[in-house]
Amino acid sequence: xxxVLYPGSFDPLHNGHLDIIEVAATxxxxxxxxxxxxxQKTGGLFELDERQAMIGESVAHLGNVSVTSFSSLTVxxxxxxxxxxxxxxxxxxxxxxxxxxxxxxxxAVSGLDTLFIPAGATNSFLASNLLREIxxxxxxxxxxxxxxxxxxxxxxxxx
Ligand code: ADP
Numbered sequence: 001x002x003x004v005l006y007p008g009s010f011d012p013l014h015n016g017h018l019d020i021i022e023v024a025a026t027x028x029x030x031x032x033x034x035x036x037x038x039x040q041k042t043g044g045l046f047e048l049d050e051r052q053a054m055i056g057e058s059v060a061h062l063g064n065v066s067v068t069s070f071s072s073l074t075v076x077x078x079x080x081x082x083x084x085x086x087x088x089x090x091x092x093x094x095x096x097x098x099x100x101x102x103x104x105x106x107x108a109v110s111g112l113d114t115l116f117i118p119a120g121a122t123n124s125f126l127a128s129n130l131l132r133e134i135x136x137x138x139x140x141x142x143x144x145x146x147x148x149x150x151x152x153x154x155x156x157x158x159x
Contacts, residue, residue: 003030004115005083007074010035011044012149013055014131014141016123020089023117025062032081033059035069045132050152058146075110086114091124 004024010017010033024031035051037044046054048069059065070077078086086106088099103114119126131141135153142150 001029002085003032003081003083004028004085004087005032005034005074005078005081006087007034007036007070007077009037009044009128010051010055011046011128012051012131012145012152013058014123014126014128014145014149016089016091016119016126018058018146019120019123020087020117021059021065022062024087025059025065028085028087029064031062031065031087032083033065033067034074034077035067036074037069037071045135045156046152054146054148054152057148073109075106075112078112079110083112086112088114088116089119090116091119091127 006021006024008017021031021033033055035048035055037048052067052069055067059067068077068081074086086103088103090096090099099114099116103116106112106114126144131144134141135157138157141153145153
């Protein structure tokens with residue numbers, strides 16, 4: 001049985017993230033999506049528990065996906081949960097550079113490997129920070145996020 005951890009800020013979850021989760025759920029026996037409060041990312045929108053709830057509702061159709069949140073090292077969580085790999089999505093070259101560094105560091109400190117899944121062609125422009133900006137100014141991003149996220153954004157901004 002192969003279990004993988006998909007960590008990220010997911011503030012908020014969008015269709016690009018969901019695509020990666022669905023691909024991972026197809027290829028691995030168990031997928032744990034873990035939301036983290038990233039101290040390097042400013043301008044956050046949703047609290048961890050809200051993000052976790054939205055992800056849970058958005059992956060309800062996938063029987064082998066569960067959701068958690070954490071504030072420790074990703075590799076420690078992966079070990080704690082018994083995950084065999086970390087899974088990350090790649091959109092553009094810039095992602096590759098930072099994700100490769102992180103993957104090598106995680107491997108060096110824990111021996112854990114990271115597997116990369118390429119972003120779907122129609123989702124590679126999606127980024128949570130851009131969606132947050134557009135939503136804050138009243139733009140419609142409802143077609144770029146799962147329905148539970150669109151609902152929360154509408155409640156927050158009335159769009
Ligand atoms: P962001 O805030 O940029 O959306 P996250 O920290 O929430 O980033 O991303 C978590 C993981 O999802 C990372 O591996 C990131 O590369 C990946 N990811 C982000 N956006 C996309 C996308 N549009 N398609 C595929 N993977 C993505």
